[in-house]
Amino acid sequence: MKTFKIILVKELKSMIRDPKIIIAMIIVPLILTGIMYAAMIGFMGQVAREAEKKGGSLVLVDMDHGNWTGTVKELLKMNGYRLINASSLDEAWRILGSSNALGALVIPKGFSENLSSIKPAHISVYTVIRSISILSFTRSGKVMEAVTILSKNLTLIVTTRHGVPKEFVEKPVDARLAILLKNKLLETRDVEAVIGGLITTVIIIPILVMILSGFIAQLSATSMAVEKEEKMLETLLSLPLSRTQLIAAKITAAAIIGFLGVLVYGGLYIWFFSSLTTVGSSTSTSVVTAGISALYSIIGPYTITGLFIALIGLVLFILGLAILLSLFVEDVRSAQIVSGYIVFPLAILVFISMFIDPVSMDQTTRLIVAAIPMINVGLIIPYGFIGDYSSIIVAVASSLVYAGIVIWFTGRVVSTEKVFTMRLFKKKWRLRRR
Amino acid sequence: MLLGSDYPVIVRDLEKVYPGNVHALKGISFSVRRGEIYGLIGPNGAGKTTTLRIIATILEPTRGDALVEGYSVVGEPDRVRRVISYLPEDAGAYKYLTGLEFLYFIAGFYTDDQDRMDEMVREAARISGLGDRLRDKIKTYSKGMLRRLLIAKTLMVNPRVAILDEPTSGLDVINATKVRRTIKKYADERGVTVLLSSHNMLEVEYLCDRVGIIHEGRIIAEGPPRKLVEEYNAENLEEVFTKLVGEEVV
Ligand SMILES: Nc1ncnc2c1ncn2[C@@H]1O[C@H](COP(=O)(O)OP(=O)(O)O)[C@@H](O)[C@H]1O
Ligand SMILES: [Mg+2]
Numbered sequence: 001m002k003t004f005k006i007i008l009v010k011e012l013k014s015m016i017r018d019p020k021i022i023i024a025m026i027i028v029p030l031i032l033t034g035i036m037y038a039a040m041i042g043f044m045g046q047v048a049r050e051a052e053k054k055g056g057s058l059v060l061v062d063m064d065h066g067n068w069t070g071t072v073k074e075l076l077k078m079n080g081y082r083l084i085n086a087s088s089l090d091e092a093w094r095i096l097g098s099s100n101a102l103g104a105l106v107i108p109k110g111f112s113e114n115l116s117s118i119k120p121a122h123i124s125v126y127t128v129i130r131s132i133s134i135l136s137f138t139r140s141g142k143v144m145e146a147v148t149i150l151s152k153n154l155t156l157i158v159t160t161r162h163g164v165p166k167e168f169v170e171k172p173v174d175a176r177l178a179i180l181l182k183n184k185l186l187e188t189r190d191v192e193a194v195i196g197g198l199i200t201t202v203i204i205i206p207i208l209v210m211i212l213s214g215f216i217a218q219l220s221a222t223s224m225a226v227e228k229e230e231k232m233l234e235t236l237l238s239l240p241l242s243r244t245q246l247i248a249a250k251i252t253a254a255a256i257i258g259f260l261g262v263l264v265y266g267g268l269y270i271w272f273f274s275s276l277t278t279v280g281s282s283t284s285t286s287v288v289t290a291g292i293s294a295l296y297s298i299i300g301p302y303t304i305t306g307l308f309i310a311l312i313g314l315v316l317f318i319l320g321l322a323i324l325l326s327l328f329v330e331d332v333r334s335a336q337i338v339s340g341y342i343v344f345p346l347a348i349l350v351f352i353s354m355f356i357d358p359v360s361m362d363q364t365t366r367l368i369v370a371a372i373p374m375i376n377v378g379l380i381i382p383y384g385f386i387g388d389y390s391s392i393i394v395a396v397a398s399s400l401v402y403a404g405i406v407i408w409f410t411g412r413v414v415s416t417e418k419v420f421t422m423r424l425f426k427k428k429w430r431l432r433r434r
Numbered sequence: 435m436l437l438g439s440d441y442p443v444i445v446r447d448l449e450k451v452y453p454g455n456v457h458a459l460k461g462i463s464f465s466v467r468r469g470e471i472y473g474l475i476g477p478n479g480a481g482k483t484t485t486l487r488i489i490a491t492i493l494e495p496t497r498g499d500a501l502v503e504g505y506s507v508v509g510e511p512d513r514v515r516r517v518i519s520y521l522p523e524d525a526g527a528y529k530y531l532t533g534l535e536f537l538y539f540i541a542g543f544y545t546d547d548q549d550r551m552d553e554m555v556r557e558a559a560r561i562s563g564l565g566d567r568l569r570d571k572i573k574t575y576s577k578g579m580l581r582r583l584l585i586a587k588t589l590m591v592n593p594r595v596a597i598l599d600e601p602t603s604g605l606d607v608i609n610a611t612k613v614r615r616t617i618k619k620y621a622d623e624r625g626v627t628v629l630l631s632s633h634n635m636l637e638v639e640y641l642c643d644r645v646g647i648i649h650e651g652r653i654i655a656e657g658p659p660r661k662l663v664e665e666y667n668a669e670n671l672e673e674v675f676t677k678l679v680g681e682e683v684v
Contacts (some may be wrong), residue, residue, distance in 0.1 A: 002542070003543070006539060006542045006543065010528065010539055013531060014530045014531065017571075230528055232525070232526055232527065234520075234522035235520065235525055237491070238491060238492060238520035238522075238597075239540070240516045417494045420492055421452070
């Protein structure tokens with residue numbers, strides 16, 4: 001363990017003192033989150049406030065002059081709309097062009113008559129799109145909102161006049177919903193949120209793993225290249241040290257720093273998304289949590305344990321691959337590019353796994369797919385859901401086997417002269433042969 | 435028959451073929467006596483670094499073997515690593531560590547004993563003459579300081595065989611002289627066996643007890659510098675070399 005300890009301490013010291021790493025781990029995420037925050041909170045906040053802001057100006061053209069138009073004006077004013085009266089369509093458009101009004105409502109002849117005889121009445125709505133921007137679209141949508149408010153209130157007024165109870169008009173059928181998750185019932189009032197929660201779980205786990213392993217792959221790939229850049233590799237290889245421990249220490253150091261980085265990123269993102277929910281309205285965290293716990297109770301501890309082990313295998317697999325490839329490059333920059341080469345295609349595999357539906361496959365196909373690297377890990381939860389435990393075992397085992405193969409192979413390469421002589425990008429040697 | 439106890443380094447018929455069919459070494463044999471400074475000299479590309487890398491267990495020979503303190507670099511590289519200390523050509527050090535931290539880092543591989551480690555680092559401080567600058571990050575060192583630090587890290591562990599590849603190349607006259615004196619002084623004091631290489635034939639006359647002249651992967655002459663100069667009726671080693679390879683080098 002001597003080599004391991006010495007190398008680990010050296011790695012951590014060097015990494016912590018290296019401004020490049022500090023920049024990558026703290027400053028870049030801070031800036032990224034800052035920008036996202038400014039964009040989302042600042043801009044989306046503006047949109048949300050705009051959407052929530054009651055009312056706005058509406059141009060109203062009354063061609064009906066009946067007994068109901070007064071009620072219409074009254075209702076609109078009550079809901080915060082400011083009305084600008086126009087006597088003709090031409091005038092309405094002129095006003096729309098020169099003012100900041102949301103749109104125009106035209107009440108045609110016969111409007112009041114229809115309502116009085118309980119027939120559907122018509123109204124023409126004109127909305128303006130002043131620029132191609134989300135803010136402008138939000139404002140346009142608010143004109144239709146005015147119509148919805150009108151319809152609702154007019155229905156209420158008319159039906160209550162005819163003795164229908166208000167509660168009945170508002171909600172004639174009150175649904176209580178329950179989702180049948182495999183064989184467990186989950187009661188809810190918001191199906192969409194629960195399904196959203198489940199989808200998030202299925203998507204978020206692979207994404208988190210990809211971020212984590214991408215981060216660590218990058219660090220471990222560069223940590224071997226650093227030895228070359230610092231011109232220490234040859235010295236290291238001549239020292240009485242264990243090369244397996246050397247690799248292990250490099251992986252550990254990368255993992256420690258990587259986890260710290262993920263904590264920084266994770267912390268920032270959690271803060272970011274929680275501040276989003278305070279601005280927006282839809283995402284209800286409690287429903288998502290309910291979805292996750294429901295999922296947990298269904299797929300059970302075995303699948304979760306399997307997933308956990310498979311994830312460790314996956315991270316080791318990526319790390320081994322990163323170190324292996326980085327042995328053959330000359331400098332830190334190439335190492336970073338190379339770690340990109342592996343993480344990106346692997347990430348695509350994980351994404352593919354999100355779209356595979358194990359129910360539509362037969363048992364043999366499931367077992368075969370369970371042995372494909374990366375996809376196997378992504379499929380563990382779906383397999384757990386349908387209770388295909390043999391496929392889970394294959395997935396977990398194969399993920400460990402792949403990690404083992406890569407690390408064993410890396411160890412082999414490191415203990416031969418290949419670690420020193422092989423080059424991924426061939427440099428021309430001066431040939432002095434006669 | 436050469437006895438391992440008298441000859442800490444015995445090289446036998448070393449051949450090295452690099453990928454691309456580059457025959458860097460074409461059968462090199464030589465032996466280094468205990469306590470002597472042996473110099474491999476020859477022009478760039480002659481095969482000096484390749485030879486030293488094989489002895490330092492960085493590369494594997496295509497054919498032949500080298501014994502260091504009786505251990506084969508092919509069969510027992512781990513044992514060889516415990517008795518040598520190697521300074522590669524163009525070596526560096528971790529720039530974010532201080533000189534002291536770097537020395538302790540190296541010392542840690544050779545001993546577990548804290549006192550022994552402190553002793554090694556004190557020795558290194560003496561050899562390098564870097565004084566308080568050892569507390570600064572290596573990033574801030576000049577080329578000459580870095581080389582002195584590296585010479586010190588190589589010698590401080592008191593190896594049975596020190597292997598130095600072009601220890602003075604790239605240094606200015608003052609720094610090169612300092613390094614040469616350090617090596618000579620240390621070898622004399624400690625009786626350490628030193629195997630070094632150089633393309634500077636004049637410096638080895640001062641430094642080495644014996645030299646092997648290497649050219650295109652073969653040793654073409656061997657002996658004490660003074661004797662070689664006499665034998666070939668030359669002014670200095672450079673002339674010896676020119677006479678040996680004839681018209682090829684002008
Ligand atoms: N890794 C390598 N791959 C291919 N050829 C190499 C490699 N290293 C050295 N050589 C070639 O081997 C020969 C000897 O090189 P080297 O031992 O470095 O010479 P020296 O140290 O005497 O200058 C040269 O022709 C060089 O180009
Ligand atoms: Mg050389």
